[in-house]
Amino acid sequence: MASSLSSGDRSDVTRLGKGEKLSTIERIAVLAVIGTIVIFDIVGLFLPPGLEPLTAAIGIASTAALALYLWSPLIATYALGVVFALSFIPGIEAQVLTVAAFAAGLIVRLGWTSLVLSYVGVFLLATALVAVGGSTDAFNIGIFLVGAAVSGAVGYALRMAFARGRTLEVQLAEKAEQERQAVLAERRWIAGELHDSIAHHLTVVALHVQMLDDDRTSSESQEAIRIAARKAMTDLRFVIDLADDGPRSEGMPSGDLAASVDEAQQEFESAGHSVIVDGDPSDERIPRAAEIILARILRESATNVLKYAGEGEVAIRFDIDDDAAKLTVSSPLSATPRRELSSSRTGIGRMAERVLGASGEFSAGEADGRWVVSALLPIV
Structure with missing residues (x-):
């Protein structure tokens, strides 16, 4: 499929624009994931041994930051960065980093090029800080990176799929408009041909009908009416043949x-x-x-x-x-x-x-x- 894209399409794929919006299904899926995580965080407050209030609050805040992506990816990224900084106080930076890995998909799906590149750089820096801090082992660090990569790939695939869908909708709308304009142009053409050809002969007929009462011009007017009527029928067949895209009849106007x-x-x-x-x-x-x-x-x-x-x-x-x-x-x-x-x-x-x-x-x-x-x- 990629090979069928023009050079302009390939350029648009690598240059992400601002203003992407989630579809209704995507919004429902994100809200379902956020709601599930928040419920587990709240339940964890009451189950033994229980979470510390600050730990639970930061965990809920990191999850809630995901909801901000439905409104503003830029503000949501700033909020997630603040929550990550605060997570070093109770020592749950690895948990927040997991949320940030999931958020990578939303960033790629919703953000623009500069925001996506900035997020990637900050995420790698945050992963390095977690690794240096020694709060998790190298295997878990690898999981964070792989998870972020998979999430970003899913977000990118969804973005391209919806972009192609919108492009197809625009192309279908343009094609429908072109077909409508073609029909209108054909109608105008038929009307113009009738006006240029038939109206002229009818004018001749109407003119000579008024001259039939004059004995001096009666015979000439009758002949003129006969010729005009014959030519009108010839021109009418000509217009009908062209409108039906059929074989041209003999004697049609040649424009001589x-x-x-x-x-x-x-x-x-x-x-x-x-x-x-x-x-x-x-x-x-x-x-x-x-x-x-x-x-x-x-x-x-x-x-x-x-x-x-x-x-x-x-x-x-x-x-x-x-x-x-x-x-x-x-x-x-x-x-x-x-x-x-x-x-x-x-x-x-x-x-x-x-x-x-x-x-x-x-x-x-x-x-x-x-x-x-x-x-x-x-x-x-």
Whole structure:
């Protein structure tokens, strides 16, 4: 398992951070051990030959110091050090050292690097003092050291296990959030595709429905409605195919810029606008990605022109060089809406999002009595 850890994970393993907390099960286990030891100390006061009050008090104090680790490892370590110093008075330093060996596991489990290293140094010094004092033999000294090492190893293992558990929880939460964001992104994408494709054709249909009563344009409007409905169904199949990750149907939108210009020009002329196209939309210097974006910008601009433009000329201009491709769509403003057509009010935002996402420049607004949409994309 250790081999699967990255270098950053291995660094975190050796660098203990501050703020570790015991789990509920660990707290219950520590309190059970402390409670058992305290009970034995209290019972020892009344059983023959009986313990001296000072000896019993220091023994209980050393055990109670363990409980402080549930609150503050630093204060608990200081308290245990004071109790160890006092234990030399009644000569029970070996007993307190046993408690300190058990506390090594709590220090490693709860403490930070500097505290753990300090505790190890002080524990070794205390063991040396007990050995020099001659109150216990070398075998018992070895037991203290082994006990502290085992306790520390258990504490370290528990710390790493809980750390890995928390890391796994964070990773699972992040993965769940990523999946949620992916679902939201897919929904936004589907909504955007429907807006860019279907809404445009429905605008054309709604526009020409209002022109059916005019005998001069009735036949042209019927043909325009038929073509828009057919294109809407094609685009709808395209969105459904992509959403289902299925095979692409024939005739789906290709993002051809020249074809988009021809389509927009026909729609403008059928709505009564004269159209000027300046520049070459089939310029080979326009990369495929930029061509698709400009085709979408033109379609959305055409939708807005059909909805809101006043009578007059619509200009489509391309400025292309070796560094950038620029599309400008200019249409006359109308003093009052010529037709009551609904709007999602998201078109300009989506156009700007597409262009800015490709490191381009976008602007839309009034200029000299006309509505001008401009999109500039770098050629890389």
